[in-house]
Amino acid sequence: MKLSFKTIKFLCALLILSIFCYLTFHYFDGKGIWHGVKDIIQSPFILFTILAVYLVSFCLKALAWKWYLNDRPRFSTCLLGVLYSLLVNHLLPLKAGDLVRMKIMSTRDDINFEETAHSVIVLRLLDMICLIGFTLIGLFILNVDFQISIPLITMGSIVFVLSMLIVVRFFPTFLKRQFKLFKQAFRGVKGIFIFTAIGFSWMLEAAILYGTVMVYNGKLSILEAVFANSVTVSGQIFQITPGGIANYESFLVFALRLFGFAMQEGYMIAIVTHAVKFFFSYAAGVVAVLIYPIPIKTVLSWSRVRGVRGR
DSSP: OOOOHHHHHHHHHHHHHHHHHHHHHOOOOHHHHHHHHHHHHHOOOHHHHHHHHHHHHHHHHHHHHHHHOOOOOOOOHHHHHHHHHHHHHTSSSSSSSHHHHHHHHHHHSOOOOOHHHHHHHHHHHEEEEHHHOOOHHHHHTTTTOOOOOOOHEHHHHHHHHHHHHHHHHHHHHHHHHHHHHHHTTTTTTHHHHHHHHHHHHHHHHHHHHHHHHHHOOOOOOHHHHHHHHHHHHGGGGOOOOGGTTTTTHHHHHHHHHTTTHHHHHHHHHHHHHHHHHHHHHHHHHHHHHHHHHOHHHHHHHHTTOOOOOOO
């Protein structure tokens, strides 16, 4: 039986969803979570600070996108695209936000859609490089008590090599175009600025986790928060629910467990931090819609765009 990438991804997503159901069945505490939410609300300075830092992280992502496109688009267009993408990803079960982000760029600032699409692909690749980098650095610097599975690494390496062989064999033009764009992203000082902006954006995104644990008087260093956030966001690749519900909680509970947090405590922190992120996504999305309103039918049609045709 031949399994496609989509099938494998879906099966992994179902496995993660089943883990979340197990965690919820054993560790859900409605009163505890409600008290956790109230503790955050009753700490307005910390709440405002972590939301402000979280907003800056998306501003850096928008700035990196502007730099990648040689400063041609307006910063406002880049930020609107990023915030619309965030909103759509928290409304729809699949990660369709990037498609909406591409269309906003190509329509608002009249930049070629294919070029816009490839810029998003390259930036997403840089996102994953940063997240994987932070995760690997954290494993060694923080002395995380975690055994790396050799069979899993071997299997992953085989899948990666086979995937690259398939791409080279059947999509050579596409691959050349991606390498060309990737080289452009790292060319000269501009490449350093882009990579630095993306790296800092992911470090700042950990502010919500760090601030929440601070409110609960927990012990989590900034480096540990960055590591846990990187592991958690990396798991969103298997998203099949709005905002990555289940994925986020499962991966964050696992990451926090590595630093000695009890399962129930980790579960509550995961629920509360995810709730804060949902709140930010909807609030920022409403502002984006007010600034640049797009009919809901148009947004839905954009989210169904498939593929980027080569020349």
